[in-house]
Ligand SMILES: *[C@@H]1O[C@H](CO)[C@@H](O)[C@H](O)[C@H]1NC(C)=O
């Protein structure tokens with residue numbers, strides 16, 4: 001859903017000062033060290049895009065502006081040759097999606113030459129991402145619409161206390177040639193948690209290009225749930241209170257152990273690049289890890305990010321059935337990102353990075369503190385052993401200190417916290433944590449015993465049903481395990497029956513290695529049993545002969561519960577498998593396709609992989625879907641305690657032995673002891 005425009009700072013650039021400005025920005029670029037070909041577009045470049053595009057499309061509205069990724073080979077060459085000389089990349093390009101005269105345009109801007117390279121009208125199905133501003137404007141349309149005013153008056157409500165939001169409508173087989181959205185409303189009336197106070201039974205449909213209401217329904221009058229008990233602000237809570245815990249903090253008196261050089265991060269044995277994108281949020285690139293045995297950095301992950309999300313609600317009523325959101329491609333996971341709050345969203349030792357993107361008319365928006373990076377020590381153990389069998393007892397323990405890159409995206413009611421956590425052991429743990437508000441529906445019911453029909457959810461408070469739904473997040477993982485050519489290995493753990501008399505045992509299990517040859521073999525439904533997923537470099541082995549690889553360790557396994565041929569499931573078909581494997585293709589970046597808003601699901605992973613391309617010993621991309629089925633409970637009301645799901649990439653015969661064997665415990669804190677003395 002959509003982000004909060006209040007938190008974005010719109011910076012308008014006076015064109016008359018262009019030259020001065022250019023010089024200033026060059027200076028900014030220099031001091032901010034934007035010197036990497038995968039850096040996000042700088043404010044200067046975003047401004048260039050606006051100026052160039054508006055020359056040919058005066059009234060264009062902007063829907064996406066992002067880096068047009070250079071060819072992978074160029075990047076790898078740059079990394080190995082130019083990078084060391086620290087020269088800035090030439091050949092910067094932007095990929096731009098605008099609407100002009102009711103048509104979607106895909107434009108490539110050559111930023112280095114300050115010209116438009118190509119401009120093509122998109123003629124396929126589906127529409128671009130919504131921008132924040134059109135959502136804000138559309139959400140205010142009902143207030144000036146007479147039938148809506150009458151509906152509000154009929155319910156005895158105060159129109160000034162009504163707040164509406166824009167919801168995308170999916171696609172259910174109809175002709176979809178207009179950018180229509182539904183506008184659904186809540187009754188604020190002094191309550192900040194308006195999500196718990198929906199005005200049920202009313203729905204306006206707006207055309208976003210014409211920016212007017214084109215359809216309107218008032219079907220039923222449903223009681224508005226009570227405001228009492230909905231507030232989540234500390235200042236508004238009444239006794240009894242929970243026991244207050246004592247304060248706690250992280251202290252790094254000697255400073256952090258990571259170095260941030262522009263967008264490049266170096267910490268412990270890791271080296272990687274981070275970027276912010278208005279569609280997918282954080283993008284992690286060129287991840288490599290230092291191997292002291294080989295005395296070099298070895299590649300692990302070329303690029304990783306949330307390529308799409310799918311949140312289908314399970315309520316079949318007229319104002320609800322279409323709520324099957326593709327949050328990244330419809331609302332922009334990056335646009336919806338919030339400025340991180342120091343000390344609470346990220347600990348005291350965090351370093352923050354700002355994000356820039358474009359608004360409706362192409363001017364720049366800034367989300368300050370959109371990403372944070374911090375070292376985490378949560379009292380966990382990296383490895384340990386106590387030995388009491390020897391003449392002298394011994395205990396060796398290493399504390400686990402890790403590095404986290406975090407973003408929080410508030411897609412309307414839901415808050416998604418995305419953590420990329422790097423461990424010295426070579427593991428990368430990716431966690432999605434969910435909090436915020438339930439998608440809730442007003443109801444006549446005040447007690448469960450009254451309910452006899454299907455209400456599609458849980459009664460979480462009087463007159464309020466928390467609607468059932470799923471969350472699926474599909475991660476793009478272009479793994480380059482010690483090089484580009486990789487293979488996907490499915491290790492099937494299989495029970496073997498011992499039928500002869502060779503052992504007193506009647507069974508054991510073994511590992512059956514299967515190398516996926518084509519895309520059809522690269523689709524995996526993990527729910528089926530014991531399958532280990534390993535991406536290997538088939539051309540490299542350890543000294544003792546094992547395949548060099550990385551293990552994809554899944555979190556809780558979920559699969560789709562909807563019928564495969566249902567419209568929303570076709571659009572969200574990338575959730576049909578826990579894992580897909582494709583050969584790298586620059587154009588295939590988003591699991592649900594480029595134009596997902598009202599799209600027909602013709603550009604998803606499910607479609608691409610029908611070609612059944614070869615994936616053995618190729619530059620492969622693994623698409624992993626994490627998720628959970630959400631059956632709401634009363635504890636989710638009025639705000640949900642965080643739920644986390646995760647997966648890990650862990651070295652599997654990548655190193656010759658435990659890569660943290662020689663890790664020393666953290667340096668003693670000299671300043672700290674002085675300080676406390
Ligand atoms: C741009 O919009 C203005 C105001 O709506 C209109 O008068 C003008 O004709 C439009 N220009 C183009 C090129 O569409």
Ligand SMILES: *[C@@H]1O[C@H](CO)[C@@H](O)[C@H](O)[C@H]1NC(C)=O
Pocket residue numbers: 158159160161
């Ligand atoms: C409606 O709400 C507005 C804004 O809160 C308030 O100023 C006004 O007095 C209210 N009107 C009525 C009739 O309660």
Ligand SMILES: [Cu+2]
Pocket residue numbers: 434469470471630
């Ligand atoms: Cu949920």
